Amino acid sequence: MNCDEFAELVTAFLDDALDSSSRPLFLDHLACCSACAGLYGGFTATITALGELPAPGLSPQTRSRLMTAFQKLRDEV
Amino acid sequence: MSEGVVRVGEVTDFPPDPVIVAGLRSGDEEVFALLLDEWSRGMLRLARSYVSTAASAEEVVQDTWLAVIRAVGTFEGRSSLRTWVYRILVNTARRRGERESRTIPVSSVGGERPDGARPEGGPEGAALAGEVRALIEKVVGTLPSRQRAVITLRDMEGYGSDEVCEILSISPANQRVLLHRARAAVRDHLAAYYDGIGGP
Numbered sequence: 001m002n003c004d005e006f007a008e009l010v011t012a013f014l015d016d017a018l019d020s021s022s023r024p025l026f027l028d029h030l031a032c033c034s035a036c037a038g039l040y041g042g043f044t045a046t047i048t049a050l051g052e053l054p055a056p057g058l059s060p061q062t063r064s065r066l067m068t069a070f071q072k073l074r075d076e077v
Numbered sequence: 078m079s080e081g082v083v084r085v086g087e088v089t090d091f092p093p094d095p096v097i098v099a100g101l102r103s104g105d106e107e108v109f110a111l112l113l114d115e116w117s118r119g120m121l122r123l124a125r126s127y128v129s130t131a132a133s134a135e136e137v138v139q140d141t142w143l144a145v146i147r148a149v150g151t152f153e154g155r156s157s158l159r160t161w162v163y164r165i166l167v168n169t170a171r172r173r174g175e176r177e178s179r180t181i182p183v184s185s186v187g188g189e190r191p192d193g194a195r196p197e198g199g200p201e202g203a204a205l206a207g208e209v210r211a212l213i214e215k216v217v218g219t220l221p222s223r224q225r226a227v228i229t230l231r232d233m234e235g236y237g238s239d240e241v242c243e244i245l246s247i248s249p250a251n252q253r254v255l256l257h258r259a260r261a262a263v264r265d266h267l268a269a270y271y272d273g274i275g276g277p
C-alpha cells in the first residue's frame with residue numbers, strides 16, 4: 001500500500017469497513033510511515049473537533065410558536 | 078464542553094419511540110417539548126447544509142415540526158421516529174434550498190458569520206480554540222451540500238452510518254466517499270492553519 005492509497009482509506013478504516021486483505025496492509029503502512037501516521041492523527045483530531053462544535057438551538061420565539069401550534073392541534077382533535 | 082451544548086447520545090433516559098409517538102398523538106406537551114429540545118439543534122445544523130442562512134434553517138426546522146405533529150398519526154414505525162423526522166427535514170430543506178438558488182443572487186450568499194462562531198476573549202488557549210472552531214465552521218460552510226449533510230450527521234451529531242444512509246437515501250459506499258472528502262477538506266485546512274502558527 002502506498003501513501004495515496006492509505007490516504008483514501010482512512011474513513012473506511014475508521015468505519016471498520018476495510019476488507020480482510022486491505023486491513024493488515026493499512027495497519028502495516030500506518031506503523032511504518034510517519035507522514036501517514038500524521039495524516040491519520042489529523043483525521044482523528046478533526047473528527048474530535050467536529051464533535052465539539054457548539055450547536056445553537058431554536059430561538060425562544062420559534063419554540064413557543066411550535067408549542068402553541070401543538071396545543072392548538074390537540075385541542076382541535 | 079461549553080454550557081448549552083447538548084450532544085446527542087448523552088441522554089440515556091430518553092423514552093423509546095412507542096412512548097414518544099403515543100405522547101405526540103395524545104397531545105402530551107412535555108413529550109413534544111422534550112423532542113423539540115433534544116432534536117432541534119441537530120436539525121438546524123442539518124438544514125443549514127441546504128439553505129443559505131441561519132434564519133432560513135430555522136424556518137425549515139419550524140415547518141418540519143409542523144409537518145411532524147400533523148402527520149404523526151400516519152407514522153408506521155418502519156424506521157425510527159428520529160429517522161422519519163429527519164427525512165421530512167431533508168425534503169423540506171432541499172425544496173427550500175432549490176427555491177433559494179433560483180431566487181437569491183450568489184453574491185448575497187455567505188459573508189454571514191458562521192453559526193455560533195463568536196470571537197472570544199479569555200485565556201490564550203480559549204482564543205486559539207475559538208479560532209480553530211471558527212475555521213472549521215467556515216470550511217464546513219463551503220462544502221457541497223451532500224458532503225456537508227453527511228459530515229454534520231456523522232461527525233457533528235455522532236449518528237451511525239446506517240442511520241445517515243437512511244436519512245439521506247444514499248448507499249453506504251456513497252456515504253463513505255462524501256464523508257471522507259468532507260473530512261479531508263477540514264483536515265487540510267486545519268493542517269495549513271497549524272503549519273502557519275507552528276503547532277500543535
Ligand SMILES: [Zn+2]
Pocket residue numbers: 002003006029033034035036037
Ligand atoms: Zn505513507
